[in-house]
Amino acid sequence: MLQLFLRNCAFRIIAVGKVRKGWIQDGLAMYQKRLPGLMITEVRDASLPREAEAILAALNSNEVLVPLSEEGEALTSVSFAKRLEKYGSQRLAFVIGGADGLSAELKNSTQWQLSLSAMTLPHELARLLLVEQLYRAQTILQGGKYHRGS
Numbered sequence: 001m002l003q004l005f006l007r008n009c010a011f012r013i014i015a016v017g018k019v020r021k022g023w024i025q026d027g028l029a030m031y032q033k034r035l036p037g038l039m040i041t042e043v044r045d046a047s048l049p050r051e052a053e054a055i056l057a058a059l060n061s062n063e064v065l066v067p068l069s070e071e072g073e074a075l076t077s078v079s080f081a082k083r084l085e086k087y088g089s090q091r092l093a094f095v096i097g098g099a100d101g102l103s104a105e106l107k108n109s110t111q112w113q114l115s116l117s118a119m120t121l122p123h124e125l126a127r128l129l130l131v132e133q134l135y136r137a138q139t140i141l142q143g144g145k146y147h148r149g150s
């Protein structure tokens with residue numbers, strides 16, 4: 001069940017702005033190869049009210065919005081994997097903001113906000129870290145050897 005969930009990639013990423021740094025593009029390509037089917041939808045960088053509209057327009061009605069923010073919930077990689085498992089076949093859309101971050105309305109409209117660190121990351125790096133953690137979650141749930149942490 002959980003392997004099916006991950007193979008089918010019951011999640012995608014909606015990201016504001018483009019990735020311009022070559023080394024981040026390379027890292028993303030590597031992890032996306034390991035997570036075939038992971039979709040990343042890019043939304044154009046705009047002023048915050050218009051950006052929120054564009055994010056909501058990109059969201060499918062069957063998707064649960066999960067904004068990424070440093071103020072969100074910090075999880076260990078194992079807890080993150082278990083949380084993904086808990087959502088089962090429900091589709092999740094992780095949202096990464098642009099230079100101005102995500103609007104408070106958007107962040108407060110959801111039950112789960114995810115933090116990757118208490119520090120503020122550039123959006124391109126946040127995208128790479130999230131994709132790596134999604135891959136790590138897959139290996140944790142499948143019992144692979146990639147994850148050696150606690």
Ligand SMILES: C[S@@+](CC[C@H](N)C(=O)[O-])C[C@H]1O[C@@H](n2cnc3c(N)ncnc32)[C@H](O)[C@@H]1O
Nearest residue numbers: 068069070096097101102115116117120121126
């Ligand atoms: C450059 S940051 C935005 C900074 C903006 N000044 C703010 O206060 O939100 C761009 C996006 O990267 C993501 N991000 C940055 N740091 C993060 C962190 N520690 N955990 C989760 N997401 C983060 C968030 O989605 C954020 O909207």
